[in-house]
């Protein structure tokens with residue numbers, strides 16, 4: 653841990669691959685053996701603490717956040733002082749040499765670090781991250797853009813880098829409906845609610861059993877009651893969970909320590925479902941954040957998703973302070989909104 657405190661804000665990397673061999677495509681990246689995955693995570697400097705899978709994908713809780721492995725897509729989200737971008741080279745190598753898969757798109761996103769000076773290279777600045785990405789990614793990913801999406805507060809901006817080839821391989825559909833990715837970052841959590849993510853000294857529980865209790869006690873299990881949940885409670889505090897429901901995932905990570913409290917919620921969803929109101933209400937109820945950002949990534953943002961998000965958050969006592977849109981070549985759009993509490997807590 654950094655001397656100053658634990659960095660809750662995650663770095664998130666999403667890589668898409670393609671291949672010609674149908675026997676590999678069916679399971680694709682899921683066929684990577686556990687040793688190879690561990691080598692990738694070693695480069696990032698984190699480890700697997702728990703895992704679950706279904707017919708569509710595998711979800712791993714990590715010592716620092718989460719990993720999702722689909723046949724042609726991998727999502728790694730890591731916090732603290734991990735070196736997430738160092739996973740790219742080994743992943744490209746293993747996917748190509750063990751599975752015959754080729755990288756066709758890369759998306760890297762993160763919020764603003766609470767302790768930027770504690771980050772190791774290449775996460776020392778967004779400029780360093782972009783230089784590293786530019787130098788590491790193969791030339792077929794020719795459509796590239798880096799952007800810092802601002803908010804009204806200098807300490808809350810959304811950093812996005814995308815690189816894609818011209819195959820349009822990263823758009824995802826669920827029963828013909830386009831999927832979005834929603835990433836919520838919350839700081840200044842209600843200190844009483846944050847206590848739910850501390851363990852009692854000497855509780856003699858395992859990380860799994862203590863995690864399960866937190867999932868139930870806090871109401872996290874009600875966000876998507878259909879999801880199969882894999883959860884873990886750290887000692888003395890901290891919590892991570894992955895939920896899997898068909899080919900959709902959700903994930904929550906909590907750093908509850910006062911002074912640098914942070915929680916994140918992320919999921920994929922379809923614009924046709926009207927669950928975003930329920931999700932926002934539950935997530936805000938569980939954490940009561942002083943500040944919250946919501947980022948939506950999708951290929952077409954004409955459906956006004958942000959108005960639904962803003963009205964759900966405003967109904968829960970938060971006020972929308974900013975809304976920024978940006979488009980990325982061959983990689984869709986991102987809408988970034990920030991909210992703060994209306995009342996002094």
Ligand SMILES: C[S@+](CC[C@H](N)C(=O)[O-])C[C@H]1O[C@@H](n2cnc3c(N)ncnc32)[C@H](O)[C@@H]1O
Nearest residue numbers: 658660715716731886889890905906907908914
């Ligand atoms: C890994 S979890 C959740 C990460 C997530 N990005 C977040 O901050 O919301 C981080 C929390 O667990 C605590 N923690 C306790 N032991 C830990 C360990 N061995 N590795 C990582 N975090 C640990 C940290 O102090 C922090 O409160």
